Amino acid sequence: MKKNTILKIRSFLIFFALYFSSTAFATETAPDTVYTGIYITSIHDIDFKQKEYTVNLWLWLTYKNRDFDFLQNLEVPQAKTVTKSYSTLDTSGEHIYILMKLQCVMKDSWKIDNFPFDSQKLRFAIENSQFDSHSLVFSADTMGKHYDPKFTLNGWDIGRFNIKTGTKAYETAFGDPELSKPHSEYGTFKVTMELTRKAMGLFWKMFIGMYLAFFIAFVCFFIHAESVESRFGLSVGSLFAVVGNKYVIDSSLPESTTFTLVNSLHGLTLLFIFGIIVSNIYALHLIKREEIKTAKRFDNIAWNVCLTAYVLLNSYFIYVAITGR
Secondary structure, three states: OHHHHHHHHHHHHHHHHHHHHHHHHHHHHOOEEEEEEEEEEEEEEEEOOOOEEEEEEEEEEEEOOOOOOHHHHEEOOOEEEEEEEEEEEEOOOOOEEEEEEEEEEEEOOOOOOOOOOOEEEEEEEEEEOOOOOOOEEEEEOOOOOOEOOOOOOOOEEEEEEEEEEEEEEEOOOOOOOOOOOOOEEEEEEEEEEEEEEOOHHHHHHHHHHHHHHHHHHHHHHHOOOOOHHHHHHHHHHHHHHHHHHHHHHHOOOOOOOOOOHHHHHHHHHHHHHHHHHHHHHHHHHHHHOOOHHHHHHHHHHHHHHHHHHHHHHHHHHHHHHHHOO
16 A cells, blocks of 8 residues: 555656656747838849948837847848837837837849849848847738838839748857857848849940940941051951940949850950951951952951841840840
């Protein structure tokens, strides 16, 4: 009898210990949820050279844990500067409600392979700099619009607008001695806006000088081969004009290790102008041998081949850039 009583007490104590330890473990690992919404009022000052843009937005957060203090601990990872022009804090109810108006200068990377027929993704994200994902996770407020449909982004069309929540990993312990390995995870609220450039007008503004330079060199085929100075003067002048046009365009773009559309079109034009110079030399050689009819026939074939190939190759490169292939 006494043995059965001891076994019952021991079983009760084991159950009691397991129950409260599992409850404590669940309480320890269950993070609090921050319900978050965003409304973008404008995007402007897109600077390709500096790889940055400015966004004005309203941000609101609703949560229970009073220790989160987003007014002090709001982190915008990709921001160069964050200016808080307005904020309000409501702690009267069960939940804390914060509304903020922010202006952020964001740093981002641009894809310029198909410039000016490019599409870009603008990214905005927030975290809490004090609490990691074991204590805090985000949940998106998806009701209503997330940006002002009336604001126009000059030169761009707004495409898909995506909001996601999750965790962001950092391969560091941030100096915390309690962490056994250099790995931390923080809850994150991420916004992605896709933009497509209205490119045709910009394209002609950028490349009209290059095309005029090519056609000035192309006129050499219709100048008599004996006019050496006229032919070579136009060709060489056009060559330098194309190089100057390329430097002007490159000065407004970030550096790139890839071969972009700008590089392709300028390289193609320089190659064809060099071909025109070589054709002039050969035509002059025929004239010196008094093969005038042969020189005229060569000029006729050369300008047809040159113009056709140049137009077709330009059309191909531009088509590939527009379709993004």
